[in-house]
Structure formats: C-alpha cells, structure tokens
Amino acid sequence: MRSEQTLTAPNASALSLQVAEWLITRLASSSGRRSIALSGGSTPLALFRCLARPEQARRIDWQHLHIFWSDERWVPYTDARSNYGAAYESLLRHVPIPSHNIHPVPTEHSPEHAAKDYARTLQAFYGSPNLDPAQPLFDAVLLGIGADGHTASLFPGQEAPAAMEQWAMAARPEGQLPRVTLTVPVLNSTAALAFLVTGQQKRDIVARVRKGEAGLPASRIDPTGDLVWFLDHAAAGSVH
Secondary structure (H helix, E strand, O other): OOOEEEEEEOOHHHHHHHHHHHHHHHHHOOOOOEEEEEOOOOHHHHHHHHHHOHHHHOOOOHHHEEEEEOEEEOOOOOOOOOHHHHHHHHOHHHOOOOHHHEOOOOOOOOHHHHHHHHHHHHHHHHOOOOOEOOEOOEOEEEEOOOOOOOEOOEOOOOOHHHOOOOOEEEEOOOOOOOEEEEOHHHHHOEOEEEEEEOOHHHHHHHHHHHOOOOOOHHHHOOOOOEEEEEEEHHHHHHHO
C-alpha cells in the first residue's frame, strides 16, 4: 500500500545519514536487479559521500544496482556542473559498481538527440516502451526542489513539465544551461520517491508544493509507490 511520510533532521549532515539508511534499507528489501535515479544539486552530495563510506557501501549490492539520473546539464562529464561527474567523484568511483550498471545521460550532439537516446536506454532496461503502474521503472528516485518549484529539470512555464508521452526531454530554461530531464510519468514510475530539501530558503516552496499548488512542476510528482519528504529543520519549519 502506498504511503507518504515526513522525516526530519536537525541539519543537512544528519539528514544525509537518515536518507542513506532509508535508501540502503529500501534496496536491501528486494532481490535481483535494482535501479535508482539520482539528482543533482548540492544537497545530494553529502548523501553520496555518506554512501561511499565503507560502513555504508558494504551494505549495498552494487553488482545488481543500476544508476540513472533524473536530469543532466548540457556540459561534459568533466565539468564541475555535471550531475554525473559530481556523483562519480563523490560516490561511484569509490564503490565496486560495474561500469555497465552506470547509465549517465549522454551529452553529445544536442539535448533533443540525447533525450531520445536516453529514453531508448530506459525503455531497453525496462523492457517496454510503455510504463505499467504495476511494474515501476525504478526502485527509488531521489529529487530536490528549487526555490521556484522546479524538480529535476522540469521548470515552471517550460514545455517539459506538461510532457506526458515522452520518457525524457530537452529543457532550455531561460538564462541557464540547456539540460536533459526525465518527464513526470517516468519520475513517478518508482517504488519509492524521496524529496531531499534543506535550508530555510526552501521552507515556503516546500509548503506550497505539499499543498499541490498548480504551476509548480514539483507538485506534479505523485509516485506509484511511497513518497518520503526528507527535510532538515530549517526547511521543515513547523512540520517537525
């Protein structure tokens, strides 16, 4: 049965340990091939470093875990702004995960071309071009929320938040780098989804998203499986 819960911690460091324990437990609860979608931004980095610690890393079956990304900036993997690059340097290079289990968003040709390529990669992994609510694509999805209510690279007023047919899309937010993002239905196709949000500056947008305010892409996230809000006390406000 689907559940929704809120878990809080005093600060970002404590929150990262809490999320790591949650994720490790989720992954250990099923056998065989598993998959997660990682997000970018500063908040997940502390989580990645936590998962890379020997005491946490040894509890994960890396041989059967497949890693995807919710979105990617249109930069080379070696660029400091690359979501894949950040995850690789802080986590993946430190753990025994097979290279063929890592599925970064391609950053060649054009964002539109890369989105089609990534959709094909996801569909090949899933085994179908059509999502079935009874068979989630991911075991877990990790997302953040921007101060404008965006999540992944689904931005307010952009075409991508409304996309329901495609699995991945190009996103070109004004004044920012082009990106590739998974779409709402693909992000929702998961056994568990966690929002990781820290900082007092996010308190208002968290409350608005949780009320389901229209026009905020993060409000459209409604996973097939469990939904967990991981908030530090600054972002949670009166929730904790």
